[in-house]
Amino acid sequence: MGKSTAAPAAAAGQVGGMTRGWQWAGQVGCIEGGGFTGSLEEAVSARLLPSRWAHSLGVASTARGLAPRMGIDPGKAWVAGVVHDIARDLPAAELLSLAGRFGILVDTVEREAPELLHGPVGAELARRELGVHDPEILDAVARHTVGGAGLRPLSLLLYLADFIEPNRDFPGVGEVRQVAGRDPELAALWTMEKMLTYLFREGLPAHPATLEGRNFLLSKLLKEGRWRPWGGGAPDARCCHDRTRKDGHESGAQP
Numbered sequence: 001m002g003k004s005t006a007a008p009a010a011a012a013g014q015v016g017g018m019t020r021g022w023q024w025a026g027q028v029g030c031i032e033g034g035g036f037t038g039s040l041e042e043a044v045s046a047r048l049l050p051s052r053w054a055h056s057l058g059v060a061s062t063a064r065g066l067a068p069r070m071g072i073d074p075g076k077a078w079v080a081g082v083v084h085d086i087a088r089d090l091p092a093a094e095l096l097s098l099a100g101r102f103g104i105l106v107d108t109v110e111r112e113a114p115e116l117l118h119g120p121v122g123a124e125l126a127r128r129e130l131g132v133h134d135p136e137i138l139d140a141v142a143r144h145t146v147g148g149a150g151l152r153p154l155s156l157l158l159y160l161a162d163f164i165e166p167n168r169d170f171p172g173v174g175e176v177r178q179v180a181g182r183d184p185e186l187a188a189l190w191t192m193e194k195m196l197t198y199l200f201r202e203g204l205p206a207h208p209a210t211l212e213g214r215n216f217l218l219s220k221l222l223k224e225g226r227w228r229p230w231g232g233g234a235p236d237a238r239c240c241h242d243r244t245r246k247d248g249h250e251s252g253a254q255p
């Protein structure tokens with residue numbers, strides 16, 4: 001099975017002599033419901049388009065690589081990256097339906113742009129169907145679409161890794177990758193600003209959590225003398241594939 005060969009040994013657990021479930025740092029995830037008998041990677045890849053799965057592996061690798069710099073368990077970062085877009089290929093109507101079934105409150109921006117719900121809906125699917133119960137991983141998956149103020153370290157890491165994984169090729173991504181290795185919070189600030197600039201330019205609604213996250217990080221980095229502007233390139237859809245127009249307006253190809 002070629003798709004899961006990129007998984008580290010720490011992410012595909014051996015439980016009861018059969019590959020079933022996942023683990024990191026010696027903790028084995030519990031699989032509930034009996035609908036999932038392979039590795040976590042097999043279960044997620046079966047739900048995604050090949051290009052989305054390639055993106056997810058890129059996010060997982062990027063997050064795992066940056067994790068030690070942020071004091072985060074690399075295996076945990078890998079799992080967050082693998083599962084983060086598990087609901088991304090569901091139709092808007094299904095995302096709204098699942099949000100209702102799961103008791104997820106849908107705000108006005110999410111009602112306008114239901115694709116944003118693939119974060120919180122995906123977190124709930126990961127919990128219910130894949131046995132992912134770690135609150136930090138679930139929070140990171142739920143928030144990766146819009147970010148927010150005062151994000152937990154893993155949530156900030158996943159938001160950033162989603163933006164700079166190797167399949168992204170928009171102008172200036174190299175500068176963000178370089179800064180991410182030295183100052184992940186500055187790179188995350190730039191990521192939120194890039195997303196907001198793209199949304200404003202394209203006439204798409206911006207979620208208040210993204211603006212709050214940008215203001216939070218800006219204030220923090222200014223106080224700490226770590227802020228500097230990003231000079232790199234005009235934003236386009238290659239940086240912001242979770243938010244692209246669906247009304248025929250040309251906004252570039254999705255990765």
Ligand SMILES: [Fe+2]
Nearest residue numbers: 084085088242
């Ligand atoms: Fe996503």
Ligand SMILES: [Fe+2]
Nearest residue numbers: 055084085162
């Ligand atoms: Fe993603």
